Amino acid sequence: MTAVESYLSLKSGPEGFGLHEGTWQSAIQVFGDxxxxxxxxxxxxxxxxxxxxxxLNRRNTVFYSDKVQKYAFPFGSDAAVVKRTQRYLYEDLQxxxxxxxxxxxxxxxxxxFKFMIAGLFFLLLTKCRxxxxxxxxxxxxxSFGFFSKEGPTQRQMAETSFSITFFGEGYSQGLDTQQGKPNNPDIPLRQFSWFKPELPF
Structure with a gap:
């Protein structure tokens, strides 16, 4: 395996989904610093x-992905964490x-549209104290209601789930990686994780 892309998808119920302000504040500090x-x-x-x-062609803005047939955007700090791990594996374990x-x-x-407007305000406002x-x-x-001090309700959490789809690219075992392009492009490696707590009512 030489390259991997992951796509996170959220699915909510009639009441939509919500996120707690803790995640919002973390993002503010990251961009501010x-x-x-x-x-x-x-x-x-x-x-x-x-x-x-x-x-790997890394995208920096919203784009249409042919792999998942939907619009997508760069997500979180996962890539930076993975890169640090890959550096350790390369430098220490060869x-x-x-x-x-x-x-x-x-x-x-x-x-x-909401995402782009919120993102513009976010980028501008995180530049100053x-x-x-x-x-x-x-x-x-x-955040157009996505983040709040109260966080998601019990029903929102019960009706919300997420999935992550991985697409990998690499070489067959035993093939010289110095010769030509990977011969196994865009191998779909799908892993689905669902979160659905029990409702207290």
Missing amino acids: HGNLKNLRKKMSLKPLPVVGKK ETPVQYAAYGIVGGIKTI WGRKLLIKHPKFF
Whole structure:
């Protein structure tokens, strides 16, 4: 395996789904401190990991994925965590590093519009201290109701589930990775995880 992409999809019931403000605040701190994090990584002077096979085309904005036939966007810090693990495997255990990109699946055009507007406000406001305070104080308003101080209700949690689909690309066992492109492109490696707690009523 030389490259993997994951697509996270959420499915909710009639009452929709909600997320707690803790996740919202974490995202605010990450984006607000992005400049310092970038400088720290530069000071570490880490060598780029070697790319085996075809270089993975990582997307930075909302895009239409032919693999899942839906719109998607870069999701979370999963890719950074995986990259750190791959560095350890390569430098300490001499294993071939795997490229990785994580995406979240967006719904229809209406959801995409909300996502882009909320994302624009989010990026602008996280650049300054007063903007971050404003985002923390009013999570529900700036996220179009997705995040709140109350978090999801019991019914919302019971009616919400998620799935993650992985697409891998690599070489057959014994094939020289230095010769040509991977001969097993876009192997669908599907793993579904469902979360459905019991309702107290």
